[in-house]
Amino acid sequence: MDKIDLSRRAFIRTAVAAGGGMVLGFNIPATRDAAAATVQPELWKPPAGGVEVNAWLTIDADGVVTIRVPHTEMGQGGMTSVAQLVAEELDVPWEKVRAVLADANRHVTRGNEYKDMSTGGSNLVRNRHPHIMQAGASARERLREAAARKWGVDRAQVTAKQGVLTAGANRGTYGEFATAAAQIALPQEPKIKAYGDWWLLGKDVPRMDVAPKVNGSAIYPIDVRVPGMVYAAVRACPVPGGRLKSFDFAAVKARPGVIAAIELKQSKANLGNSDMRSAIAVVADSFYRAKVALDLMPIEWDLGPGAQNSYAAMDAQARDLMDKEAKHAEEVRGDPRPLLASPGGKVVTGSYARPYETHAPMSPPAAVANVTAERVDVWSFTQNVAATLLLAADQAGRSPKDVFVHGTFQGGAFGQGNAVDITRQAVELSKQLGKPVKVIWTREEDTAQARSRPPIWARFQAVLGADGLPTAMLSRAVGETFNPAYADRGIANMPYNVPHFRYERHVVPTNIPVGPNRAPGNNANGFTIEQYVDELALAGGWDPLEWRIKMTEGNERWQRVLLKLKEVSGFTTKLPRGQGMGIAVVESHGSTVGVCATVEVTRRGQLSVEKILVVTNSGYVINPRAANEQVYGCVAWELSHTLQGGLDLREGRFRNTNFDGYKLTRMADMPPVESVYAMSQDGWWGGFGETAGPPTPPAIANAIFFATGKRIRSTPILQHNLSWA
Amino acid sequence: MNLTLSVNGTSHQVDVEPETPLLWVLRDTIGLTGTKYGCGIAQCGACMVHIDGQAVKSCNVNAAAAVGKRITTIEGLSPDSSHPVQKAWLEHTVPQCGYCQSGQIMSAAALLQRAPNPTDRQIDDAMSENLCRCGTYLQIREAIHAAAKLGRS
Known part of the structure; x- marks a missing residue:
């Protein structure tokens, strides 16, 4: 990817403005004192000197553009993404761009002026870029129109580029025309730019929120x-x-x-x-x-009554239920049961489980x-x-x-x-x-009261045809009462072309409320189906990567990821004992992501994850550098829950509510991660903030199988004996 | 009880119970909120400060025990984010949510003080005191090597 000409030494700086409104951008003098943490409530107002061209941005006399970001900055880089999307259309030098958080009161009292201030589901770029870019495009056209009227030319003759308007010998800055632009009504709003016309999107842009986070001045x-x-x-x-x-x-x-x-x-x-x-x-x-x-x-x-609940009881009940037909059922491609029941068929069965986990954001x-x-x-x-x-x-x-x-x-x-x-x-x-x-909330209170990530149990059965590929498959998952649909994700809609496929779901009761947690559903379910697929491939005499390529024929987004994995991973099942590579692919939040994990396991069972390779197909990527940071973060996130993690539910409450008992990935456990893109660029946009997580656990478990011969059917993996002889 | 604490070169009189963790005295009494609460049981390192030059988890030190010591918080590491570790953190855009990063930076600065050119193994050992839920470990490792270079130049 190209790098735009931004001096990385021109460190982004920040100021804590009066009223606590944080302005982020280039070359703003840093301030840092204890009083900055004391904020006086006051009505939101635009930064001094700026002219509001529309709700999304102001331009001041020096051409500084301040972009209002409706979304939460929680580490995913949302402030930078919104600023980048607006700046692309406005066509303004990145050094002149500032970002501030938009005002919720204004949004609510003016008919949802920013359309949607929610931040989640990896939605910001993939689903909101059209209206965010529109804000920049609409402002740019008003600036052009204002200049056209002043100069007595047609708008089509006015060029808007890098903060400057020109038409023949006429020249003016955005700052000069901002006031006039704000008054202009256009008969028709402009179209946003298509992929291929971008000058800023697709380029590495350093995150805007870094400076206040290295000197203690960032306010949470x-x-x-x-x-x-x-x-x-x-x-x-x-x-x-x-x-x-x-x-x-x-x-x-x-x-x-x-x-x-x-x-x-x-x-x-x-x-x-x-x-x-x-x-x-x-x-x-x-x-x-x-x-x-x-x-x-x-x-x-x-x-x-919740005090009677325990994970052990839920687990026993779930395993029992998986022997029984469920009421909630969907025959996706015809009933597989007659084929599964027919005598002489080679049936492959696999079952897997994941426990409760919690978010544990570093700030309680x-x-x-x-x-x-x-x-x-x-x-x-x-x-x-x-x-x-x-x-x-x-x-x-x-x-x-x-x-x-x-x-x-x-x-x-x-x-x-x-x-x-x-x-x-x-x-x-x-x-x-x-x-x-x-x-x-103390850390203990947070773990006890957060809406947890739910457990899941899943059992798969398939019968193999003469070519070793499955002809019929039955998936039976078990979710819990608060949000059973999390159990469906990635399983009910699995992409493999098995001619007969039925999905069923049971529910076990619990007292633990659940909620969204980075790639909800998929984060646990990838571990189940993507290990089963490996078992199925090996039982039929297929290489797991070739099996996936064969079974997703015609699915361009998956094929692109799988073929890229084949090209760059060096995946092989032929490593000596004690070493293993494993692959897995999960589609979530619009993106298809493949992972190849490389592990070593000593004879005594000491596991070391040597490398994680991630191949992402999100259609497009606007900031590869920031996207890579999300990939690394997603891997670390799931590494925590794969190897360690696991909430211990007994007598209706979690027993490991702090980091002495709820163990998470630390520096020494973190393998190198390589992030590679295989983008379809077919008009479809996927998300980035949570999509590299779900394929990580099954890729590691599959790699452990090749290293040790042991199939790991539940997490945390480090609770299993991985020794081999 | 009145205690005198020396924080970032300034002497502060504080009226707290002597067993109050230094973390809460820094944050709530003195108003230096760059030092963060993450677990309260010396597991996560978000509250890391320097006491007489050593990296110490401030949730695990009571105020009385810090009297007479030289306490440095993230706010006192440099006046203008010019410490080599801060410069490297900016260059490598290490923080994501940023909440743990004050502690990470204080741990890294103390590491470089005793090992100006640390190996990956030394980085692993020192930095495994600090949790990061966003998973910025790879950028932290890179930035520490970069800071070591900056420190030498």
């Missing part, structure tokens, strides 16, 4: 300080579904700094994603004092709310400031027009920011106390 919800603020530590029932019975505030009331204990009542019997659970909060003048008092305060819970969730007579101000853990605004309005009992949700960076979110009740907790506490309140 946990860092926000408002004058007069008090701190709350909260605890919901440790067994999800249970309720608070009683608490003895008198026992801790006299402790230093302690202000109050407040019960947070569960809002309804069946909780939605962001509804408030039964919980107790202790409020003090510092978080540590609140936390210690909460730890010491006697609390009684009505644990409810935090929220600040200030409910006053006039207005409500919120800084919170979220992936959608507009949705959070409506939640806060609902909890405060106020009109959305009086609610202001302020953008901050997020210290990781991974889907959890779409399904969390901490905003309601903070608003409720502030409303009751009449003061600004900061709520922080």
Whole structure:
């Protein structure tokens, strides 16, 4: 890929502007002092000196373009992506581009002016680029029209390039024409540029949000300080579904700094994603004092029936169910059962399981709310400031027009920011106390209360034809009650051309609410079907890579990935014992991603993942460098849950709620990752933020099989004995 | 109880219980929020600071034990992001969400202090004290090697 001429030494800098609005871009002097963390609530306003050409951008007299980003920056590079998409159309030098977070209140009160502020599902670039690019294109055409009118020429004669408008001998800057452009109505909005006409998209652009993240000045919800603020530590029932019975505030009331204990009542019997659970909060003048008092305060819970639940019980029930036909069934390509039952057929069976996992964003969730007579101000853990605004309005009992949700960076979110009740907790506490309140969940509280990634069980059966390829296949998956459909992803819609294919799904009951977690469904299911495919291929005498190529004939996006894997991976099943390569391919969030893992396993069973190669087909890529960073991150994410991870559910609660028991990948465990692209460029766009994860676990497990002869049917893998003789 | 702490070359009088973890004194009492809370049990390294030049997890040190010591936080590592580790972090665009990066940078700076030209093995050992959920480990490794070069030049 080409590199645009951006001096990487011209470090991006940042300023924390008055009011806490962070402006990111090139060459803005860095400021860094403790006061920066104290933000004064104030109405959003455009940066001084800038003219608003449309809701998405302002241009100042010096030609600096400030782009408003409706989406959350949680480490995925969304601020840079939006700025890049707008700048492509506007045609403005990258050094002149700034990014700020857009105002949720404006969006909500002006009829969803930014269309959609949600951030998730790897949607930002793949599904939102048309309207984001349109904002830039529409501004550019207004600038051209303004210049055309002034110069008395036709708009078609005016060129807009790199911040400069020209027509013959006439020349002017975007800054000079911004005010006039803002007044212009066009009879018809311009079309956005097609692939091939890009000058900035497709090029490596350094992320804009790096500078404040190397000197401690980046502000996350946990860092926000408002004058007069008090701190709350909260605890919901440790067994999800249970309720608070009683608490003895008198026992801790006299402790230093302690202000109050407040019960947070569960809002309804069946909780939605962001509804408030039964919980107790202790409020003090510092978080540590609140936390210690909460730890010491006697609390009684009505644990409810969830206290009988355990992973062992769910696992036993799921394995039992997989022997039985399920009501939820879909015959995708005709009924395979007669063929599976016919005598003499070679039937191959494989079953697999994944446990509960959690997001564990490095920042435990935090929220600040200030409910006053006039207005409500919120800084919170979220992936959608507009949705959070409506939640806060609902909890405060106020009109959305009086609610202001302020953008901050997020210290990781991974889907959890779409399904969390901490905003309601903070608003409720502030409303009751009449003061600004900061709520922080401890790591233990986060693991206990996050909407977890669900477990899955899956069993596959297929019968082989004379050529060793399957003629009929039955998939039977088991999901859980809160979101059973996660169990379907990648299994019900598997791409392999088996002539007869039926999918069934069972459900086991649980008390643990679940929610989205980086590539939900696919993140667990890839491990099941992509190992089974290897078993099936080997049973029929096929090379696993050749089997996949054969079984996806006619599927251009898969073929492109598989053929690229064949070209670059050096995949072979012929390595000496103790070494193995494994491949797997998963399609999720619109992208098809193949992984080749190389492992070594000592005779005594010590596993070392030597290399991960990732081949992505997302159709297009706008910023290869930032996309690679997401690939590396996705691999690390799934490496955590493949090798270690695994939440231990007993008596209705997780027992390993901190990093001493919930082990995640660290530097020493991280293999080299190579990211390669195999883009179809066929008009279809896939996502990048979560798609390299799902094929990683099965590729590693398949590699372990070739190294040891052992088929690993559940995670965490490091709990299995991998020794071989 | 009144304690005197020396942070980034400035003396701070703080009124806290002596057993309060240094992390919360830095964040809530002194207002230096660059040092982060991640686990509270010395597992994740988000709260890494330097005490008398050594990398220490500030959630695991009580305020009283830090009296009389020289405490450096990310805010005090350099006045203008010019420490070789910060420069390398910028150059290699290491952070994603960024939340763990103050701790990562403090660990890396302490590593380079004692091993100016670290091997991958030394990097693995030192940096495995710090968790990163975004998975920036590969960029961290590259950036530490780059910072070592910057430090030598």
